[in-house]
Amino acid sequence: MIIAHSKQELEEIIAPLKEEGRTIGFVPTMGALHAGHLSLVDLARRHADKIIVSIFVNPTQFAPHEDFDAYPRDLEGDAAKLDTAGVDIVYAPRETDIYPDGKDITVKAGAMAKGLEGDFRPTHFDGVVTVVHRLFSQVQPDVAVFGEKDFQQLQVIKEMAAAERLSVEIVGGLIARDEHGLALSSRNAYLSAEELEIARKLNKILRHCAEEIARGRAVETATQEAENALLEAGFDKIDYVRFWQGRVLAAAFLGRTRLIDNIAA
Structure with a gap:
């Protein structure tokens, strides 16, 4: 090389x-x-x-x-x-x-x-x-x-x-993920052990949102429920959960670390 x-x-x-x-x-x-x-x-x-x-x-x-x-x-x-x-x-x-x-x-x-x-x-x-x-x-x-x-x-x-x-x-x-579904990112190294456990819920919540939209649930309702679920899971701030170009995309903070992910709906 x-x-x-x-x-x-x-x-x-x-x-x-x-x-x-x-x-x-x-x-x-x-x-x-x-x-x-x-x-x-x-x-x-x-x-x-x-x-x-x-x-x-x-x-x-x-x-x-x-x-x-x-x-x-x-x-x-x-x-x-x-x-x-x-x-x-x-x-x-x-x-x-x-x-x-x-x-x-x-x-x-x-x-x-x-x-x-x-x-x-x-x-x-x-x-x-x-x-x-x-x-x-x-x-x-x-x-x-x-x-x-x-x-x-x-x-x-x-x-x-x-x-x-x-x-x-x-x-x-394709998005590479760990065994828990968390999207691999250089910024994951910033997360504490406790934050890492919370971060691994991001993919699951977005996947549920995408499945709900695919079943015909109103986009605004599904994405708002996903935002609420992220806050309940322990995320500190949500920049967005949106349905765009056939995918559910999100950006959310754990402390000062900003994580993004997306799932096809």
């Missing part, structure tokens, strides 16, 4: 692959890798000859009050996991490789960014599509894989790729 620490190093590695006609599968990450990320690597491998994983904690998708500085960083540990997973290239760029002219937002998210996360993190998706667009231009992937846990983000990126007429296929990977 090769680790590229700069845009120039990456270009030197990719050039011969393109000349040979190799297809590139790309998995963008912010590091703090877990089994969910590795499942996306496995999915990418089914679509391409060579796999590139980026590790870059993107400052433009964090609001001032969010956890950019506290976000876990362990390049050595992450690289070891990716090497074991058979990744060909890790791209760990410097901030100046991605933002050479300062942290400007150069791509705006489209209609899919409205509501849900867009209401509570109004600048988030502009930062996401900006960094993804820049990574695409550097990595030049044929296929890029994103997890369905961030379901709205997946739709936002698909919309951006279509609007920008990018020649990359966007593929969604």
Whole structure:
């Protein structure tokens, strides 16, 4: 496995692959890798000859009050996991490789960014599509894989790729969960043992909500009942429980940790 620490190093590695006609599968990450990320690597491998994983904690998708500085960083540990997973290239760029002219937002998210996360993190998706667009231009992937846990983000990126007429296929990977159904997330590491027990109820409550909607229960009634159930379960604050694009999506806080999940209805 090769680790590229700069845009120039990456270009030197990719050039011969393109000349040979190799297809590139790309998995963008912010590091703090877990089994969910590795499942996306496995999915990418089914679509391409060579796999590139980026590790870059993107400052433009964090609001001032969010956890950019506290976000876990362990390049050595992450690289070891990716090497074991058979990744060909890790791209760990410097901030100046991605933002050479300062942290400007150069791509705006489209209609899919409205509501849900867009209401509570109004600048988030502009930062996401900006960094993804820049990574695409550097990595030049044929296929890029994103997890369905961030379901709205997946739709936002698909919309951006279509609007920008990018020649990359966007593929969604199923949500990886622990044995209790909790969606795997780097932020789960912030949870205490007591909070972890509460967090594992999120999936069950959303699944019940989705089943109720599928049976014909009114969406507003089902989602309000799910919000109430989350508060009763011990969640401290609910940003939303919504039915959108055929799924029930939720964002809820345990202490300062914000968890998201979604279930198809």
